[in-house]
Amino acid sequence: MSNSIFVIAEHLKGKIEDVTYEMLGKARELGGEVVAVLLGSGAKGLAGNFNADKVLYVDSPALADFNPEAYGKVIASLVKSHGPKMVLVGYTSQGVDIAAGLSVDCDMPLLAYANAISAGSVTSQLYGGKMNVESKLEGERFIAAVIPGAFPAEPGKGSGAPVEDVAAPDLSGLKVLFKRLIEPAGGDVDITQASVLVSVGRGIQSADNLPIVQALADKLGGALSSSRPIVDAKWLPKTRQVGKSGLKVKPKVYIAVGISGAPEHIEGMKGADCIIAINTDPKAPIFSYAHYGVTADLFDVVPALVEKL
Amino acid sequence: MNIIVPIKQVPDLVEELQVDASGKDLDREWLKYKVSEFDDHALEEALLLKEQHGGSVTAIALDGEDIDKALFAASAKGADRVIKVTGDFKGASNHTAAKALANVIKGMPYDLVLTGVQSVEDRDGQIAVLLAHYLGTPHISVVTGVEVAGGKVTVHKEYGGGVVAEFEASLPMVLGIQAARETPRYVPVSRVRQAMRDANLEEVAGDGSGVSAGSSISRMFKPETGGGAEMLSGSAQEIAGKLAAIIKSKM
CATH class of the missing domain: 3.40.50.1220 (TPP-binding domain)
Structure with missing residues (x-):
């Protein structure tokens, strides 16, 4: 196990989602080496203002847009090879398709709906926000699926970090293919x-x-x-x-x-x-x-x- | 097109929730349960796909509170088979629940597994994705559209801001359903009662051993209200007067 905290960066339409900065800031507070994990195609520049110690960047045409299967495979392979003590994923549409699979593939406990995180425990917001549930981890390693807005974004912004290019694993033969993004119909009140x-x-x-x-x-x-x-x-x-x-x-x-x-x-x-x-x-x-x-x-x-x- | 729909019962949040004496669980004595709303959407989407393409819909659930009623309701709505996975799943983690479901489902022919994208109790992750990984099939979550043609499935996955990603995938796969294309159908109690008499509730022994959440609940507590709202009281007229003044001052 390494002393690093992986933060899975999330982006949509060429823009980093706020939850990424919120998790980077939280990771800083928790201590250890903060490693942002960025997947994309020609997207390295998106890491320019991360407050992190290192960025692991994986580039492939198959990663240009989020794909549950491709992203899942790449992130699992990075977690297996680097052995971070903690992985933070957004509890977002993309993150829901990453976190639980990572838990199974890498045999790491997962706590979802996370709104508070410390070394040995995570608090989850359950029952539609009517109850908080604090969980104690059996081991040191875990994954938390973090609710957007749970932590401030500003501490996660900085001047970037050294980017380490990592070769993508074999992504041929994917069963899930991204086709297109569909924008909501306009014409209504904004x-x-x-x-x-x-x-x-x-x-x-x-x-x-x-x-x-x-x-x-x-x-x-x-x-x-x-x-x-x-x-x-x-x-x-x-x-x-x-x-x-x-x-x-x-x-x-x-x-x-x-x-x-x-x-x-x-x-x-x-x-x-x-x-x-x-x-x-x-x-x-x-x-x-x-x-x-x-x-x-x-x-x-x-x-x-x-x-x- | 064979579709399997795992469903589960969850506490009805309309009821007031209390922490029990252990401080680690809900006081469940008086809790009312209902089918998780997203599972209801998954069942609806499955029934609509069957109506379009033929085939069968099988609703499956782990044994638990009021589960027979939930399965009979699924039967009344149009599920061809209803299966209860027996065993002690009280307080089981989602990892264990998904493993137990996977052990049963992997022996059944299926093209799609549709289940709710999330539930109000997913402490250790969402069932759809856990299940997919135990089954070794691909998955897509937060799904608001499913179309099947020529052995392929076109899936709409919802992001924020109403943006939707379209994927094409081969079958079989697991989908975490956010919303069916239609409002889940309603069945009157009389038809659920009829299903209780006529439907065959199959029972299969389940086993989710060998996996664990890797954590346990140390404390359950109501969120602090963080200052909370200044509550206005009085008659409807008095409240309306106070609200009007507040709104005008903030605009």
């Missing part, structure tokens, strides 16, 4: 530009009730957004979804109506200047992130609020 968002969740109960919250958004000159279940139910288009798989928003005022506040949603809106939550459940996690909270029925409060404004 919720990332709205200064006021009224965001609606399961508490709205039915698509027929949407005009109640739309009226509030209209009154405030803002836009209507939502949590994932509303989009899955096709009550609102994908362009309105706030959260991990939706959009990240930072409006001046964010009014969460009938949203419990699962971690995936919080990830998309916690940067708002003023968060107001209306929910019937006083224990809803959203109240931990809101500046102002109301435990009441949205069907009473929202129409009353429209009248007062």
